[in-house]
Amino acid sequence: MKAFNVRPNALLSPYIERLWGWESDHDEILNLPILLPGTGAEVFFHYRQPFRGEIEGVLHQFDPAHMICVRGRPIKLQQSGSIGFIAIRFRAGRLHRFTAIPGVDLIDSTMSVTDLWGASGHSLVKDVMNVRSSTSAISIIEKFLTSQLNSGSSDLLVEQAVGEIYKRCSNISVSDVAQKMGVSERELQRRVKALTGHTPVEFRKISRVQHVMRELLLNNPSHMLETALKYGFYDQAHFINTFSSWRLGSPQRFLADVRNKSHFYNTSWNGSDKKSA
Numbered sequence: 001m002k003a004f005n006v007r008p009n010a011l012l013s014p015y016i017e018r019l020w021g022w023e024s025d026h027d028e029i030l031n032l033p034i035l036l037p038g039t040g041a042e043v044f045f046h047y048r049q050p051f052r053g054e055i056e057g058v059l060h061q062f063d064p065a066h067m068i069c070v071r072g073r074p075i076k077l078q079q080s081g082s083i084g085f086i087a088i089r090f091r092a093g094r095l096h097r098f099t100a101i102p103g104v105d106l107i108d109s110t111m112s113v114t115d116l117w118g119a120s121g122h123s124l125v126k127d128v129m130n131v132r133s134s135t136s137a138i139s140i141i142e143k144f145l146t147s148q149l150n151s152g153s154s155d156l157l158v159e160q161a162v163g164e165i166y167k168r169c170s171n172i173s174v175s176d177v178a179q180k181m182g183v184s185e186r187e188l189q190r191r192v193k194a195l196t197g198h199t200p201v202e203f204r205k206i207s208r209v210q211h212v213m214r215e216l217l218l219n220n221p222s223h224m225l226e227t228a229l230k231y232g233f234y235d236q237a238h239f240i241n242t243f244s245s246w247r248l249g250s251p252q253r254f255l256a257d258v259r260n261k262s263h264f265y266n267t268s269w270n271g272s273d274k275k276s277a
Helices: 113-129 134-148 156-167 174-181 185-196 200-218 224-230 236-244 251-257
Strands: 002-006 016-023 041-046 052-055 058-061 065-068 075-077 084-090
Touching (some): 016 134, 041 113, 113 134, 156 185, 156 200, 185 200, 200 224, 224 236, 236 251
Antiparallel strands (some): 002 016, 016 084, 052 075
């Protein structure tokens, strides 16, 4: 399998973590991952076979260009022998800079790029699909995103707050964040909920699980207790109960089942385990 990761240009980098892609080799069958809840959002452009997957037991055929914003409903992607896509990875709370669709309507959404951006999104898909190289496609995507920047309903305070929660999810409280942002807890809760569709506590929970699973899948999956404690869980039972609420069984069973599957987690640009939202 071929893979690439590209940093976005300087204007887009505060909002987009990377542009990346996969392409399967000839006759290669890829065991695609189970997509767990996370804090950001992705937009995929498939120039080969689009994803197929199960969401709450129902088979779903994805559009050739679509978003994925998993918050509470994991997606079990099916294996495929014809994978080729380019994806945009948005930072937590930053997709709203590019679309006016309310955050609550983006939760667990797999909407098409046309639904996300209307006629301009439809034109974007055609332009991306008509070029022959990832470099050209990325140039088209960045130009489009630049034209869409600040077209949505952003809230700078919320962007800073969710970034703070993501980075310090192990030990930060809502009152800590509110104090740092200079607002009351009630106002912080209201504004975060309005933009992201989640309360700060819900966002912190998702951040903690995302950090734990990313580290276990990128490093040593046998260090579950140590990793769970590192990111703010009281004990292993606390982590297991939180993970099991997504109806995927225990995290131990999940890690055993996905040992031979791929995953979409990436190491940070500096090679450390610290990763910005």
